[in-house]
Amino acid sequence: MNVTGHTTRPASIRDVADAAGVSYQTVSRVINGHPSVRPATRDRVLTAIEELGFRRNATAHALASGRSRIVTVLTANTTHYGYASILQGIEEAARAASYAVGIGVLESAGEAAVKAEVQRASDAGGGLIVIAYDRAGVRALAAVPAGLPVVGVVETPASPPGGESPWVWADDRAAAHEATRHLLSLGHDTVHYVAIPSSTRRTSARTAGWRQALREAGAAEPRPLQGSWGPAGGYAAGRRLARDPAATAILCGNDDLALGVMRALHEAGRAIPDEVSVAGFDDSPLAAYLTPSLTTVRLDFTGLGRAAFGLLHGVLEESATVAPHPVSAPELVARESSGPRQHPPRHTPRQHPGAVPPT
Template identity: 85%
Template sequence: MNVTGHTRRPASIRDVATAAGVSYQTVSRVINDHPSVKQSTRERVLAAIDELGFRRNASALALASGRSRAVTVLTANTTHYGYASILQGIEEAARAASYAVGIGVLESADEAAVAAEVERAADAGGGLIVIAYDPAGVRALGAVPAELPVVGVVETPAGPPGGDRPWVWTDDREAGYEATRHLLSLGHETVHHVAIPSSTRRTSARTAGWQQALREAGAPEPRPVQGRWGPAGGHAAGLGLAADPAVTAILCGNDDLAVGVLRALHECGRSVPGDVSIAGFDDAPHSAYLTPSLTTVRLDFTGLGRAAFALLHGVVEESAQIAPHPVSVPALVVRESSGPPPVRP
């Protein structure tokens, strides 16, 4: 609450200049740490800056200098663990490079809605990072005008999504493969699968890895159950699988789904891992503390976010280029929820 009551407009460098008895250019030199300013002058200007509460106008800076030092993240979700962690990684790296971080949520995968959101993000200026793990994200990545600097966080590097845009990725296919191999190695005849909503109309990379492992092992390939996001989706899908006594192992598209599946099995009186083994993806913070604790595949989302920013930074600043490769190998974490199948009667 200032005493004057009405909000006066903030001080500009010219205000500071007159207050300090110098030209605006000298003020500009001071705030930019230009060497050739006399010490006494510098102090006078700094005093004026402090007194007037001068704050450099970001818009004017961006307009005049051309560089915006901003990145906007487009994502379909901000609350799911994986998405939130990627965002966190991006923010970390951006902060270190003193970039501003903006977010835009793709609430619907609808063509027009996505286009509008991309437009908004583009208007914000600066670079773009699009999390293209789902249809909305993939569509958004495709809708980004060609002249804008953009990096995609994608599920699979090959294939149409992303076009010729730079991208980063985690090896979700490998993760799915590893997890499935683990379950098969315990003696399960096959592994059922509750899939996350996929980025393409076909199947997610995780699902593809699962399929590959089954095929290599010569195991039967049950049809994957399409889950919605979140524990509720897992629960719904799990109720169906729990009713089938032939199901002894379930690979869940992420840990959230796994929570729902665990609950569904519990409700149907099937024990984990006694009757059914469960594995998830992501190693969310609570997964280790569930009962039973969850076997899962850990993916370095935060590192992925950092890599995405680093890549964008390289593109925008046209300096060091970073090779777009998987930033980390997925790590299988075996816990209580997976074990050998029940002995056949």
């Protein structure tokens, strides 16, 4: 505190220049290690920086280097677990590199709305990271102007992309394959699947991994049920599956869907895991604390966000070559919601008197 009781403001680059008796441009050269500064001048500036406690911020560095140290993330969602964790990873990595992060929300998948948001992000300078897990994100990634540094966080590609595609992804296909094999290994004849929406019209990687495991085992391939991103979609699908005595194992496209499925099975009197095994996807924080705790596949979304920023940072700093790549391997986390198939089932499906109508 100073004598007037007001908080002392942080020293600025101009304060350092005044104390050292140089221009603020000279201070910028010293901060950035420019070789044209005389040793005596450099010493005066460094002494002033130390005495004033000056700390360079991202804006000051941008002025000195001519580069904008900001990254804008374009995303259609900021709340679902995967999206939010990716944002967390991007922010952590950006902060460590003294970059600021802005977020542009894609409120619509309409072409005009997407282009307008991409333009706003482009005007901010720096680079872009697009979370392309939905139609709006896919369109935004395609609409980024040529020459603007961009990295896409995408679904697992159907085939390895070329070096011109700066993408990162988690191996969803391998994850769904592993979860399906786990359920089949417990003696279930087949595994039903409640799918999350895909970012494209093709079969999603998670659906493809589930189907591949069934085919390798010679198991029947039930038609996937299309869910949403949240528990309500899982609840609606679960009500349908609860009426089918042959549905003894269910894989859900994310943990939120699994939560809705488990509620519907509980209301129908189908015991988990004695009558029906349920597995989710993502290992969200709630998964370990459900009753029963949820078997799921752990994906490192935070690490995915850090990798996306790292790839973009290399491009912005001209220190790395763009190379698309998957990030980390999925990990099956077996918990209480999956178990051996019972022969025969102990109960017949019923409707719980407290059932909630689907929303």
